[in-house]
Structure formats: structure tokens, C-alpha cells
Amino acid sequence: MKRQKYISWDEYFIGVAQLSALRSKDPSTQVGACIVNTDKRIIGIGYNGLPSGCEDDEFPWERENKSIVDTKYPYVVHAEANAILNATRETKGSSIYVTLFPCNECMKLIIQSGIKEIVYVSDKYSETDLHKAAFKMMKAANISYRQINASEVVKND
Numbered sequence: 709m710k711r712q713k714y715i716s717w718d719e720y721f722i723g724v725a726q727l728s729a730l731r732s733k734d735p736s737t738q739v740g741a742c743i744v745n746t747d748k749r750i751i752g753i754g755y756n757g758l759p760s761g762c763e764d765d766e767f768p769w770e771r772e773n774k775s776i777v778d779t780k781y782p783y784v785v786h787a788e789a790n791a792i793l794n795a796t797r798e799t800k801g802s803s804i805y806v807t808l809f810p811c812n813e814c815m816k817l818i819i820q821s822g823i824k825e826i827v828y829v830s831d832k833y834s835e836t837d838l839h840k841a842a843f844k845m846m847k848a849a850n851i852s853y854r855q856i857n858a859s860e861v862v863k864n865d
């Protein structure tokens with residue numbers, strides 16, 4: 709008889725996203741993403757981090773500072789963007805598993821890359837205007853979405 713307590717596809721793919729998030733150097737929010745095609749093949753993974761050549765120890769990780777130039781925000785590549793850039797196959801029609809609901813900028817990339825489903829864990833920024841903008845674009849682009857519970861490898865709340 710086959711083993712009964714194996715994990716579901718959702719648990720598997722969000723688990724890969726959570727594992728990827730553990731690579732992030734961001735001290736406050738670690739995000740992981742995993743793109744899965746209609747054959748249930750992982751075609752791209754990513755986490756939030758600096759672009760190649762930008763050393764983790766030489767750039768700021770602060771959220772606030774006198775100038776935005778001395779914060780992380782101008783530099784970090786978001787997890788979803790990295791997953792899309794890393795994709796090894798056609799992303800059209802695929803799903804993205806992400807530990808945090810995509811921001812407005814990532815939503816634009818998700819739409820333009822033809823991803824059709826967003827599966828996420830946390831939506832801790834749901835009250836912000838940029839989240840509302842992301843949601844509005846997602847609905848307009850007919851992308852489906854669902855929030856899932858995931859065992860907490862990475863805490864994002």
C-alpha cells in the first residue's frame with residue numbers, strides 16, 4: 709500500500725517558496741516565490757535580494773533613513789521578479805506560489821509574463837494603497853488567486 713501522509717502539491721510548491729525565502733538577507737521581510745507550469749513542473753524560483761554584483765554587506769538593509777538612497781528599497785529585486793527572471797520555460801498559463809502577496813510592481817510583471825494564478829500565504833500589506841492597486845490590476849487581468857495556510861518556515865506577519 710502506498711504511503712498516506714505525503715504532502716499535497718500546494719504544500720510542496722509553497723514549501724519550495726518558503727525554503728527559497730530563507731536565502732534572503734532582508735532582516736525584516738523574507739519572501740520566496742516558485743513558478744509552476746500546468747504540468748506541475750517548477751520552472752522558476754526566487755527570493756528578495758540584491759542584483760548580481762551588489763554586495764549584501766555593502767548596501768543598506770534599513771527600512772528608513774534620512775534618504776531613500778540609504779534604505780534597501782531602491783536596490784532589492786523582489787522574489788517574484790527574480791522567479792520570473794530565473795524561469796527556464798514559458799511562463800504563460802503558470803501559477804506562482806509566493807509567501808507574500810505580490811506588490812504592484814511585481815503584479816505588473818506577473819501579468820505581462822502570462823501567469824494565471826497566484827497562491828500566497830501572507831497579505832500583511834493588504835491595507836496599503838499599493839496593495840489595492842496590485843489587486844485592481846490582478847482582477848482586470850483575470851488572474852485567479854487564493855490564500856493558503858502554510859506551516860511557518862518563514863514568518864511574514
Ligand SMILES: Nc1ccn([C@H]2C[C@H](O)[C@@H](COP(=O)(O)O)O2)c(=O)n1
Nearest residue numbers: 736737739756784786787809810811
Ligand atoms: N511581494 C513582495 C513584497 C516585498 N518584497 C520584498 C521587498 C523587501 O525586500 C521586502 C519588504 O520589506 P519590508 O518593507 O516589509 O521591510 O520584501 C518581495 O520580494 N515581494
Ligand SMILES: [Zn+2]
Nearest residue numbers: 786811813814
Ligand atoms: Zn514586488
